[in-house]
Amino acid sequence: MEHSKLRVLISQEQIQTRVRELGAAISADFAGHELTVIGTLKGCFIFMADLVRNIQVPLNVDFIEVSSYGDSTVSSGVVRLDKDFKHPITDRHVLVVEDIIDTGLTLNYLMENILLRRPASARIAALLVKEAKQSLDHPIPYRGFNIDDHFVVGYGMDYRGYFRNLDHVAIMEDDRQPSLF
Numbered sequence: 001m002e003h004s005k006l007r008v009l010i011s012q013e014q015i016q017t018r019v020r021e022l023g024a025a026i027s028a029d030f031a032g033h034e035l036t037v038i039g040t041l042k043g044c045f046i047f048m049a050d051l052v053r054n055i056q057v058p059l060n061v062d063f064i065e066v067s068s069y070g071d072s073t074v075s076s077g078v079v080r081l082d083k084d085f086k087h088p089i090t091d092r093h094v095l096v097v098e099d100i101i102d103t104g105l106t107l108n109y110l111m112e113n114i115l116l117r118r119p120a121s122a123r124i125a126a127l128l129v130k131e132a133k134q135s136l137d138h139p140i141p142y143r144g145f146n147i148d149d150h151f152v153v154g155y156g157m158d159y160r161g162y163f164r165n166l167d168h169v170a171i172m173e174d175d176r177q178p179s180l181f
C-alpha cells in the first residue's frame, strides 16, 4: 500500500513515549480513586486502547460517538450525537478521551452533556490539539502534542474512513485529491 501524499508528523515511538507519560500522570492524579474512561468514537479507539493500558487505577470504559465532519476535512460546525454511552456516571470520576481537538466544538458539546449527569469530576485527555483554532470552554490537562493547523490521519484518525490503521500520525499534504492507495 502506498501513501504518496502522506508525511510523518509524529512517529510511533514519539507517540508511545508520550502515551506512557500521560498514563503515569493520570495514574498519579487519580491514585486511590476509580475512573470511568469515555472515548469518543471512532477516532479515539487506538489512543484509548494504548492509554488505558498505561493507567494503573481501577477503571471501566464506555464510548460515545459524535460527528461534525462527515466526509469533509472541515468541521460543519454542528455536532450530532450518534451513539450515547451506557453506564451512569453520577458521582464517578470521568476521563474523556479525544483523538484530536480542532475547533473545540465537539469537546464543548461532550463536556456539557457529561457535566449534566453530575460526575464527581470530568477531565479531558487528547492526543492532539490544534492550538491556533480552539474556542475551548474547558482546560485539557492531559494533552499529547500541540500541532499546527494541518489535517492529519493515522493512529485512529481518518480521512473518509481510511488511514486509521497507521501506527503514526501523518499530515495529508493535499486533501483536495487524496490518493488513498
Ligand code: IMP
Pocket: 040, 043, 068, 069, 075, 098, 099, 100, 101, 102, 103, 104, 105, 106, 107, 150, 151, 152, 153, 157, 158, 159
Ligand atoms: P472539533 O469539534 O473541531 O474540535 O473536531 C474534533 C473532531 O473532528 C475529532 O474528534 C476528529 O474526529 C475530527 N478531526 C478534527 N481534526 C481532524 C484531523 O486533522 N484529522 C482527522 N480528524 C479530525
